[in-house]
Amino acid sequence: MPYTPHTAADVAAMLARIGAPSVDALFASIPAEVRLPGPLDLPPGRTEEEVRREMKRLAAANRSQEELVSFLGGGVYDCVIPAAINAIAGRSEFLTAYTPYQAEVSQGTLQVIHEWQTFVCRLTGLPVANASMYDGATALTEAARMGAAQRRRPKVAVPTALNPRYRRVMATTLAGEDIALAEIPRRADGTTDPAALRALTAAGDVGAVVIQNPNYLGLVEPVDELAAAAGGACVIACVNPVSLSLLKAPAEYGAQIAVGEAQPLGVPCSFGGPLLGLLACADEFKRLLPGRVVGRTQDVDGRDAYVLTLQTREQHIRREKATSNICTNQGLMALRATVYLALLGPEGLVELGEANRVRCEALRDALRRVRGATLPFPGPVFNEFVLRLPRPAREFRVFARERGLLAGIPLAGFAGCGEGDLLVAVTEKRTAADLEAYARALRDFLGA
Amino acid sequence: MERADDKPETVPAVRWGAGLQASLFAKGRAGRRALRLPPWDGAPVDTALPAAARRAAPCDLPALSEPEVMRHYTQLSTLNHNIERGMYPLGSCTMKFNPRLNEEVAALPGFAALHPEQDDADAQGLLEALARLQDALCRLTGFPACSLHPAAGAHGEFLGMQVIRAFHLARGERDRDQILIPDSAHGTNPASVTMVGMRPATLASRPNGRIDLEALRRAVGPRTAGIMITNPNTLGLFETEIGAIARVVHEAGGRLYMDGANFNAILGKARPADMGFDVVHINLHKTFSTPHGGGGPGAGPICVSAELAPFLPGPVITRREGQWRLEAPATPCTPSVHSYFGNVGVCLRALAYILSNGGDGLTRVAERAVLNANYVLACLKDILPVPHAEGCLHEFVASAAAWKEQHGIRALDLAKRLLDFGVHAPTVYFPLIVDEALMIEPTESEPKESLDAFVAAIRQIHREARTDPELLHNAPHTTPVRRLDEARAARQPDLAHLGPCNCG
Amino acid sequence: MVADDRKYTKSHEWVMVEGSVATVGVTEYAAHELGDVVFLDLPEVGNEVARGEAVGTIETVKAVEDLFTPISGEVVETNQAVVDSPELVNNDPLDAGWLIRVRLSDAGELNQLLSAAEYEELLED
Numbered sequence A: 001m002p003y004t005p006h007t008a009a010d011v012a013a014m015l016a017r018i019g020a021p022s023v024d025a026l027f028a029s030i031p032a033e034v035r036l037p038g039p040l041d042l043p044p045g046r047t048e049e050e051v052r053r054e055m056k057r058l059a060a061a062n063r064s065q066e067e068l069v070s071f072l073g074g075g076v077y078d079c080v081i082p083a084a085i086n087a088i089a090g091r092s093e094f095l096t097a098y099t100p101y102q103a104e105v106s107q108g109t110l111q112v113i114h115e116w117q118t119f120v121c122r123l124t125g126l127p128v129a130n131a132s133m134y135d136g137a138t139a140l141t142e143a144a145r146m147g148a149a150q151r152r153r154p155k156v157a158v159p160t161a162l163n164p165r166y167r168r169v170m171a172t173t174l175a176g177e178d179i180a181l182a183e184i185p186r187r188a189d190g191t192t193d194p195a196a197l198r199a200l201t202a203a204g205d206v207g208a209v210v211i212q213n214p215n216y217l218g219l220v221e222p223v224d225e226l227a228a229a230a231g232g233a234c235v236i237a238c239v240n241p242v243s244l245s246l247l248k249a250p251a252e253y254g255a256q257i258a259v260g261e262a263q264p265l266g267v268p269c270s271f272g273g274p275l276l277g278l279l280a281c282a283d284e285f286k287r288l289l290p291g292r293v294v295g296r297t298q299d300v301d302g303r304d305a306y307v308l309t310l311q312t313r314e315q316h317i318r319r320e321k322a323t324s325n326i327c328t329n330q331g332l333m334a335l336r337a338t339v340y341l342a343l344l345g346p347e348g349l350v351e352l353g354e355a356n357r358v359r360c361e362a363l364r365d366a367l368r369r370v371r372g373a374t375l376p377f378p379g380p381v382f383n384e385f386v387l388r389l390p391r392p393a394r395e396f397r398v399f400a401r402e403r404g405l406l407a408g409i410p411l412a413g414f415a416g417c418g419e420g421d422l423l424v425a426v427t428e429k430r431t432a433a434d435l436e437a438y439a440r441a442l443r444d445f446l447g448a
Numbered sequence B: 001m002e003r004a005d006d007k008p009e010t011v012p013a014v015r016w017g018a019g020l021q022a023s024l025f026a027k028g029r030a031g032r033r034a035l036r037l038p039p040w041d042g043a044p045v046d047t048a049l050p051a052a053a054r055r056a057a058p059c060d061l062p063a064l065s066e067p068e069v070m071r072h073y074t075q076l077s078t079l080n081h082n083i084e085r086g087m088y089p090l091g092s093c094t095m096k097f098n099p100r101l102n103e104e105v106a107a108l109p110g111f112a113a114l115h116p117e118q119d120d121a122d123a124q125g126l127l128e129a130l131a132r133l134q135d136a137l138c139r140l141t142g143f144p145a146c147s148l149h150p151a152a153g154a155h156g157e158f159l160g161m162q163v164i165r166a167f168h169l170a171r172g173e174r175d176r177d178q179i180l181i182p183d184s185a186h187g188t189n190p191a192s193v194t195m196v197g198m199r200p201a202t203l204a205s206r207p208n209g210r211i212d213l214e215a216l217r218r219a220v221g222p223r224t225a226g227i228m229i230t231n232p233n234t235l236g237l238f239e240t241e242i243g244a245i246a247r248v249v250h251e252a253g254g255r256l257y258m259d260g261a262n263f264n265a266i267l268g269k270a271r272p273a274d275m276g277f278d279v280v281h282i283n284l285h286k287t288f289s290t291p292h293g294g295g296g297p298g299a300g301p302i303c304v305s306a307e308l309a310p311f312l313p314g315p316v317i318t319r320r321e322g323q324w325r326l327e328a329p330a331t332p333c334t335p336s337v338h339s340y341f342g343n344v345g346v347c348l349r350a351l352a353y354i355l356s357n358g359g360d361g362l363t364r365v366a367e368r369a370v371l372n373a374n375y376v377l378a379c380l381k382d383i384l385p386v387p388h389a390e391g392c393l394h395e396f397v398a399s400a401a402a403w404k405e406q407h408g409i410r411a412l413d414l415a416k417r418l419l420d421f422g423v424h425a426p427t428v429y430f431p432l433i434v435d436e437a438l439m440i441e442p443t444e445s446e447p448k449e450s451l452d453a454f455v456a457a458i459r460q461i462h463r464e465a466r467t468d469p470e471l472l473h474n475a476p477h478t479t480p481v482r483r484l485d486e487a488r489a490a491r492q493p494d495l496a497h498l499g500p501c502n503c504g
Numbered sequence C: 001m002v003a004d005d006r007k008y009t010k011s012h013e014w015v016m017v018e019g020s021v022a023t024v025g026v027t028e029y030a031a032h033e034l035g036d037v038v039f040l041d042l043p044e045v046g047n048e049v050a051r052g053e054a055v056g057t058i059e060t061v062k063a064v065e066d067l068f069t070p071i072s073g074e075v076v077e078t079n080q081a082v083v084d085s086p087e088l089v090n091n092d093p094l095d096a097g098w099l100i101r102v103r104l105s106d107a108g109e110l111n112q113l114l115s116a117a118e119y120e121e122l123l124e125d
Helices: A008-018 A048-060 A083-088 A107-124 A136-151 A164-175 A194-201 A222-228 A241-245 A283-288 A315-321 A330-366 A393-402 A434-444 B066-077 B098-104 B126-140 B153-170 B188-195 B213-219 B242-251 B344-380 B401-407 B413-421 B448-467 B471-474 B486-491 C029-036 C080-084 C088-090 C107-112 C116-124
Strands: A156-159 A178-186 A206-213 A234-239 A257-261 A277-281 A294-298 A304-308 A384-388 A423-424 B146-147 B178-182 B198-205 B224-230 B257-258 B278-282 B302-304 B316-320 B324-327 B396-399 B436-439 C013-017 C021-026 C037-041 C054-060 C064-068 C073-078 C098-105
Touching: A008 B344, A008 B448, A048 B098, A048 B344, A083 A330, A083 B066, A107 A241, A107 A277, A107 A294, A107 A304, A107 A330, A107 B066, A136 A156, A136 A164, A136 A206, A136 A234, A136 A257, A136 A277, A136 A283, A156 A164, A156 B413, A164 C098, A178 A194, A194 A206, A206 A222, A206 B126, A222 A234, A234 A241, A234 B344, A241 A330, A241 B436, A257 B302, A294 B486, A304 A423, A315 A330, A315 B188, A315 B198, A330 A384, A330 B066, A393 A423, A393 A434, B098 B344, B098 C029, B126 B278, B126 B302, B126 B324, B126 B344, B153 B188, B153 B224, B153 B257, B153 B278, B153 B302, B178 B188, B178 C029, B198 B213, B213 B242, B224 B242, B224 C073, B242 B257, B302 B316, B344 B396, B344 B436, B344 B448, B344 C029, B401 B413, B401 B448, B413 B436, B413 B471, B448 B471, C021 C037, C029 C088, C037 C088, C080 C088, C098 C107
Parallel strands: A156 A178, A156 A206, A206 A234, A234 A257, B178 B198, B178 B224, B224 B257, B257 B278
Antiparallel strands: A257 A277, A294 A304, A384 A423, B146 B302, B278 B302, B316 B324, B396 B436, C013 C021, C021 C098, C037 C054, C054 C064, C073 C098
16 A cells, blocks of 8 residues: 555554454444445555556646636736745645644744744734735635624625625625625726715724725725725725735735735645635734734743744634634745745845736737727726727637637626626736737737 | 964854754845846836835845745754654644655646636646545545535535535524534634534533433534534544434434544545535545645535535536536525635645545555554553543544643643654643543554654653653753743734844 | 632632722632733723623633623723733732722622632632
């Protein structure tokens, strides 16, 4: 058997020591009425090479962003992954360790998490962060619970232009806690309407206000005006951390909680998982934080050392009164993002942000010139924008796919968008030739 | 060249492994760079972000070269215990060997570079792989339907509770909001129940560590939504009366949820559906060997009975006209617990593990895990009593209460001293129903020699408890750092390094 | 020896009355059993509290205990010093580590508390 070391002699010696006649006798406590009568209905085991071949066959039956030129986004992006990340994340010492319960033999993992918390704090401008969440959607959901609980108000205001997948997860999770979602409409220019938010919060029952920046349409929101219209509710910023290289940090517009999807920081797309949720907050929310948190302290010899802390929030102590049920999070993904930020440094981070923004603006500019195509929302963007076509966007997606391009995400039905609207993302990986191919495909599709 | 009048600075030699934990945020020097991004090769872009949108203060990060980054993280890594360094008998966590093949196949670009918004046609191989994993999990659990969406065990619990809640609501039974939970349960169980808006009620265990059927009969009623049972339970014991338990709960109108954290013990031996359960979650990072990664990512798929299948989250994988498809949610009330389809990369590793082992190998996984646990128990029970030893499966919970009484040595001291022997400590002080608990789970991947070394280490620690208890109170002695001031960490939380970077 | 200038409860709180205001804290025994106290959540001044009610929490590194008030009345003061330095509960539970002050609404409740001698007996059991 591939992964069990026992010889027949080992088994015999161990059974003798136990005083059991057979291995099967060790399962005697399972009553006959629930025992599986025969062998499992699964094929027999296979050699490593056979499994490799089979998995390669399955992988080869896909057409990934490795072969196709991707303009897909919506929360997950085709990004550069430096070689150093895979080298470090592949080390057994990080890969095969578990949650650092025994701090004395887990300082590597603990210090990395503390570094991750530090990076999240520096990006968002907030003083406290946790060890990570499953993804952006669950991070936002937990933030909404924190905000509503701390303000003791039952409503959470979310923009129409919020990522619809995040909104679905929020609706599922918050229903059980009697937290209602209220919608902040968007303006004609695609950004969220501060006046409508002010009207919504005037009643005093909104505990938290979500600002997604950039929003799902790719647009930079009027964050200062929105935060000012929150009227005593907790302001939750939902961000792409790469955009924080250039865009206003959540703390700079008064957000008390920041969440986001950190996949673009060195995590493969992997069909949407594992991803990496980030969560940071102001000091007053510290004890409502879900999940694991690492703190710096000293050992008995006075050496700096790191340890899991503020554990009384967690389910293993507070049980049904815990802030959340999360325990296993996305540790290895947080390691990847931490290594990436260490590699980027202050200049690299800004370069990465600019690389996204410049390419995105270049494509916007090129598509603006294609006859028949329009850009319905002219405001500032970071790396994503809406393209409006006179024909269904789905048809263009099929047309472009024939040319090896993943053209974007059709937006029909979302936030007042029509059949012709397509969400187009441009990351640092795209070249001038990729952008030219996109523009050409669009021209050919529209017969322009 | 050194001049005669120079006084060279004395550099003390350090022992291997010491002093490796210098802060990243003190290491940077202004001007250093590691990574460069591809320059923009198109026409210049003249748009700029408006001032109101821009960040006022640039993000202050350490500036490092790639060699420094590699050295920093490689040094940090050496401070970690891990499965490939030594035994990791952390009870309930199932720290078994993580095959490297699984890492290799999950990283294949055909999987890792797939975007979740691509068309089904571009993801045929991936959808087939996920469908095959679902099918294997259904065969292993006996259920007809599976959802791979939950990203961790607790996430699976949450979804499972959602499904049970939605089922009762759909039948107009709004008042069924109580979930019974045995007192030996993991803390995630009551936390998950609360999150879906139901109420947990605790069931006391019998003296033999199993569910008290009479207490259960008294506890069920018209408000019973269900029961959460970890089987085998956190003491490593199979619930022998599970058939009767299931009948009592079903007759009361409730549904049975199995916390599959310990599913590895019964692979190929018994299936949750046959025991009368309606839902089970499975920790792929325990039973199916995907790496724990220092705290994730894991995956906590759930399998459910036919009557609960309509309440699973969408999209679901289907096959029509020879094509694999992701079908949108069937009803608007369908839950959604993840941005996309869960931790797909973890699922691929689990599939590779299942293919490698096959049905025969998976059964042997359970057999060897149970053999190893019973062997260690047999070798230690004279010095480390196991209050609930009878019928122990893949793990057991020993009590150091006698050590505490006789020598003032607590479970924590024993655990910390084990670290000096290159072994990770067992889970301590859980479950709560055993005094000075040490929860030991060797897993099937440990050879007999390492089990013998583990037993020898504990026997030596037992001698030390008599002869040199201070040695244990102050343990560990050989680790990169020694016992930590946890009270200080909690009283004055220092959760981030916020001073300026690159000042050196 | 148990200090005989105050009254006690079976759940290891002490109560010291001056005029109509009672000061409440935890006993030395409780402080020792709890271990290192790291955080306190005390009720807001002005709250009406009822005897036996959980009015706050005392947290150690790995546990959370409810703080029960042994007497009814209005919370007139809470000890900010212990909130800022929770170790005071361990180091000086009977004096600087006091927790809340309550204006008694029913002085009769005091008769149901334990005397120093009775509490000492309880500890010996």
